[in-house]
Amino acid sequence: MSALPVVEKFLRTPEHRFSHITDFPYQPRYSEIGGLRIACIDEGPRDATPILLMHGEPTWSYLYRKMIPVLLAAGFRVIAPDLVGFGRSDKPANRKDYSYLNHVSWMKAWLLANDLRGLTLFCQDWGSLIGLRMAAEEPERFARIVLANGALPTGTMTVPKAFKIWRAFSRYSPWFPIGRIVKSGCVHGLSKAEIAAYDAPFPDRTYRIAARLFPGFVPTTPDDPERQRNEHAWDVFKRWDKPFLTLFSNRDPVTRGGYKAWMDLVPGAQGQPHAITRNAGHFLQEDKGEEVAAAIVRFVQQTGG
Template sequence: MQYLRTPDACFEGLNGYSFEPHYISVDDFEGGELRMHYLDEGSQDGEVILMLHGEPSWSYLYRNMIKPLTDKGYRVIAPDLIGFGRSDKPTERGDYTYQRHLDWVRNILTQLSLSHVTLVCQDWGGLLGLRLVAEHPELFARVLAANTMLPTGDHAPGDAFMKWRTFSQAVPEFPVAGIIKGATVTELTEQVIDGYNAPYPSEEYKAGVRQFPLLVPISTDDPQTDANRQAWQVLQKFEKPFITAFSDSDPVTVGGDGIMQKLIPGTKGQSHTTITQGGHFLQEDQPKQLAKVLLQFINDNPISTH
């Protein structure tokens, strides 16, 4: 598999992102390997919080949430999906599939021998993370879902998503930071914009971010429809603590929290919240508030009682 690796120099001096990089090797399914980056902050003995990003962000999205969590003794792991951030970037769009992304992220769980995991998932972090919860429920202790979904293609995705999907394929130059900027309610500084653009020195590096919108199941003939339906069968029996923390200004995932609260037993009795003044990328708009909700959720649901 042909891939590009963003030069380390692109990540030097990024605003608020001075974390040490860590890497694992994952199968490229063509006889070779790819390098996958992840952050690993806090006490190695602390409970694990796994934070999964989506499209077209990377672990930089979680930079302002990490310290409030590690200060409380937690171990925070935040991978960059293949094609994103500091992870390797296959150059052919056909190299990216939903199943491959699942298998790549699964390596974080298996190679790091993670258990009793609290999952934080947003956007594609949920399409991947919720599938992994369904496939490995024994590894997860809790789930916080924020502005995400697990679509099967049985229901229309809505106008906001379809407009985004069309835009993502038609725009001549894929504006990674511009997309983040357009889906937040706070004004992003030039330093932050530079941070989101850092992994992509040229369009050649953007095959993954360009392909991702096409991998969301929007019809029942999608190759992942049956697997996502099966995942929902498991999630509808998932009784471990599950909380939703959607924002008040995201037209793409609006209403998804209600569906989860209706279908997933673990949501019962939890202090679900709506994060105010938050766009689709609520980790950027309201990182401290989301971290506070997460910490309270963990405190309210100690592992020893489940």
């Protein structure tokens, strides 16, 4: 495993920022990784089948509040971490501390520190770019994977116009309202309270560095520094014979159709009950969370979990 980056200065969102949130009753657990505190929700029996829910940009584990109850009711253990720079996790104060590789290193170290095994990974958006790397580098810890509205880009494919617009907005817009950005990725919108919950981790612009930078870390050119490592991960998945399911939505302009390569190239994806989540946008956890969670439950039960 690559050495963890040394972070000299970080920010920690005050807990009172989350006090107004009434629809997410789960208490965070913390792990110290490389001097940073990483938060996660960890609910359900310790010896139950663990479901690892990886969020993306610019959300946090709150994104999974509609899915967690369904998974717990099915008897699973549910683990939902906040990426470094998001949610209740610490946020490095210097831009130089952020990179795709650093985030994979932090979350892989978190995975190992908590000795998580037998995992069913559900990942979306940047939860996929990081989570799939974790699975490729520690495959013995993962029993199955569910991928939704995510990818593992190598910089050699065509970049969707919608992503180019989003990346430019994140770089240049003086206005960067996290909650409203999440709302724009939902077909059914969000309430004022839900928008406020997504804004909670970011008291001011100094806390939003990760949210600003992440779109620029997606490999979009052949000379990207993470191309080789992502291609290595693809080599792993081209031999992956454990169950692999895709649950992409039909109204995400960035990832629409992205499931095809996984269905074609991953041995474990053959014969699985892949589905298109209808009437859902990029954040299908918001638009169809209960439906997506139910599909995960069926998949785990059907594949011996």
